[in-house]
Amino acid sequence: MPEGDILKVTAEKLALALVGKPLVQAEFRWPSAGGANLEGATVTDAVSYGKHVLIRFDDGRTLHTHLRMEGFWKIAPTGTPQARGSLAAKYSHKKKDAGANGGPLEIRAMLANEQWTALGIALGMLDLVPTYDEAKLLGHLGPDVLSPNFDTEGAALGAARLLEFGNWPICAALLEQRAVAGLGTIWMAETLWTTKTYPWLKVSDMDDAARISLLRTASNLINRSVEIARVRGFNAVPRRAHGQNRNFCVRCQTPIKVSALSGPDARPDQGSFDRIVYWCPTCQAEC
Numbered sequence: 001m002p003e004g005d006i007l008k009v010t011a012e013k014l015a016l017a018l019v020g021k022p023l024v025q026a027e028f029r030w031p032s033a034g035g036a037n038l039e040g041a042t043v044t045d046a047v048s049y050g051k052h053v054l055i056r057f058d059d060g061r062t063l064h065t066h067l068r069m070e071g072f073w074k075i076a077p078t079g080t081p082q083a084r085g086s087l088a089a090k091y092s093h094k095k096k097d098a099g100a101n102g103g104p105l106e107i108r109a110m111l112a113n114e115q116w117t118a119l120g121i122a123l124g125m126l127d128l129v130p131t132y133d134e135a136k137l138l139g140h141l142g143p144d145v146l147s148p149n150f151d152t153e154g155a156a157l158g159a160a161r162l163l164e165f166g167n168w169p170i171c172a173a174l175l176e177q178r179a180v181a182g183l184g185t186i187w188m189a190e191t192l193w194t195t196k197t198y199p200w201l202k203v204s205d206m207d208d209a210a211r212i213s214l215l216r217t218a219s220n221l222i223n224r225s226v227e228i229a230r231v232r233g234f235n236a237v238p239r240r241a242h243g244q245n246r247n248f249c250v251r252c253q254t255p256i257k258v259s260a261l262s263g264p265d266a267r268p269d270q271g272s273f274d275r276i277v278y279w280c281p282t283c284q285a286e287c
Contacts, residue, residue: 002067004146004182005225006234007048010073014055014118015046017075021113024078029108033128043111049144050181054134055111062131064138065109068124075118083117145182146226150219154180159211166204171277172261173203174218183218186242187225189278191218193241198286199279200264241278254282 002010026038041057048054053073055063065071076082085107109120120126127137142161143154150158158180165173173179174188183191192199195217203211225237240250245258260266260274264281268274 001069001184002051002072003184003186003222004048004050004144005187005222005229005237007051007053007067007182008146008226009229009234011046011048011053012230013075014053014073015043017116017118018043018046018055018111018113020044021115023111023113025110025112025117027110028126028128029106030123030126033126036128038111043113048146049138050141050177051184052138052141056131060131062129062134063109063111064125064127064129064134065120065123066125071108071121071123073118073120075116078112078115078117083112083119085119141177142180145180145187145215145219145222151216155212155215155219158215159208162203162211162215166202168203169200169261170197170203170206170214171199174214175261175275180215180218182222185275185277186239187218187222189242190221190239192284193278193280194221196283198284199259199277200286241280243278245278249280249283252280252282254280257281 020042022040022042023038026036026041028034028036038057038059038061041059041061043055044058045056046053051066053065055065057063065073074082107119107121108123108126109118111118129137143150143157145154145158147154161179162173165176165179168176171188171192174183174191175185191197191214195214197214206214225234228237241256244256248255256278257264257280258267259277259279260268261277262274264279266274268276
């Protein structure tokens with residue numbers, strides 16, 4: 001599932017293409033929004049919060065989307081074959097729709113101005129709501145790890161929220177969006193490796209300073225990912241732990257191990273609910 005850094009860059013690209021320009025065409029292939037009319041509305045903002053994207057319009061409505069596992073937004077010049085949907089077909093032979101029908105990837109949303117068309121493909125969640133109702137959709141989430149004030153305010157709030165999951169291992173608690181929004185398995189693993197934290201340390205066994213420091217590290221890492229991706233793409237973002245199970249730890253040369261949230265000796269099957277954890281058994285040994 002895409003993490004906060006991908007959603008941040010996605011929202012920035014949507015803003016660049018759509019903000020300040022009236023829509024000449026809009027279409028939603030989603031039951032609750034299928035009949036909505038947004039033609040003539042002007043996009044005023046496109047932002048991310050955690051793993052969510054909010055596109056706001058001058059008529060007081062907001063389009064909220066979540067990518068889930070398979071979804072993505074793509075932008076193409078209006079009037080080109082890509083803007084008419086062939087872009088989705090390009091990917092349909094490689095991936096399957098996240099929906100129950102198991103069919104090819106589908107365009108779930110289309111927003112077009114005279115210059116650019118944004119296609120929401122295989123989106124996992126879509127809501128068109130009054131802008132003042134955004135909090136009803138996102139109010140349960142913890143502070144966004146990519147918010148500008150996370151270092152000064154969000155980390156302390158997130159650290160307090162982590163305590164609500166005090167019996168959980170820290171590797172699982174970092175993935176809980178009600179504690180802090182935007183982290184997934186990649187930046188969970190990278191954060192724990194960077195701080196030399198044993199992934200199955202109980203949250204309640206960490207003091208306030210340790211939890212705050214951990215979340216500030218997470219914020220720094222994911223913000224750095226955004227900075228690199230803006231210039232060179234996400235493939236250029238270095239990873240020291242996640243996905244490195246066939247490589248040696250760059251700190252101590254111990255082979256990186258792949259385990260699961262349920263414990264260091266567990267290995268999740270593909271598609272299971274027990275999510276994967278990459279870690280170094282030496283640098284991140286249990287104290």
